[in-house]
Amino acid sequence: MRSETKTIRCNSCEKEFSARVILQIDCAKAADRSIDLSEGEPFLFTCPHCGAKMHLNHFLLWVDEQHTVALCNLADEGELSAVEEALSALVSFGKAASIRRRYLSSPAQLWEKISIFEAGLDDRTVEIVKLYMAEEVRRAYPQKTLTDVLFVCKEGLFGFLFRCPDGDLTVEISKEKLDAVSAQFAFSEPSPQRVDAAWALQFLTGGKSC
Numbered sequence: 001m002r003s004e005t006k007t008i009r010c011n012s013c014e015k016e017f018s019a020r021v022i023l024q025i026d027c028a029k030a031a032d033r034s035i036d037l038s039e040g041e042p043f044l045f046t047c048p049h050c051g052a053k054m055h056l057n058h059f060l061l062w063v064d065e066q067h068t069v070a071l072c073n074l075a076d077e078g079e080l081s082a083v084e085e086a087l088s089a090l091v092s093f094g095k096a097a098s099i100r101r102r103y104l105s106s107p108a109q110l111w112e113k114i115s116i117f118e119a120g121l122d123d124r125t126v127e128i129v130k131l132y133m134a135e136e137v138r139r140a141y142p143q144k145t146l147t148d149v150l151f152v153c154k155e156g157l158f159g160f161l162f163r164c165p166d167g168d169l170t171v172e173i174s175k176e177k178l179d180a181v182s183a184q185f186a187f188s189e190p191s192p193q194r195v196d197a198a199w200a201l202q203f204l205t206g207g208k209s210c
Helices: 077-092 107-118 123-140 175-184 197-204
Strands: 002-009 016-026 044-046 053-055 060-064 069-073 100-104 148-154 157-163 169-173
Touching (some): 060 077, 060 107, 069 077, 100 107, 107 123, 123 169, 123 197
Antiparallel strands (some): 060 069
């Protein structure tokens, strides 16, 4: 684990305070695996002045060598150089040089990607299925407004969480169905560094290679 002490401004009282910010997690280490990313633990802070709890989106690199992937949560594009430096340092310490990268922009996306890879799935398949499932939900619930769609895995069961202002929806999906969809496509390697809804749409319409 790598962390730095940074100055944070409270969203409530607007006073500044210093806090330890986690910048890198190696899930091969037991201590790093104890961090609860499902609840966004590394992104939650408490103001010592007013006691307000706040969420701060910041750079965080999650390295999972077992699944040969590095998940890079970026608060802004200027942090891309920090990813390159961190991964180069890992290679020099004997980590896999062929590790894949996925660039993300929120703690929710980070946890989603972790869930996908730990479930042994291809995130490209998941993003494609998301598009189809979202269209089905829109047809079934025309009164609903979808603000986000996230893959979820709980006790070995897979599904998609559809975020809606008037109440979320969860639709289950089997691994067999995901595998069947994956078998329809011949994904090329190396895979793209951003795999999201925009990538899936471009892939399905022939706008970008996979």
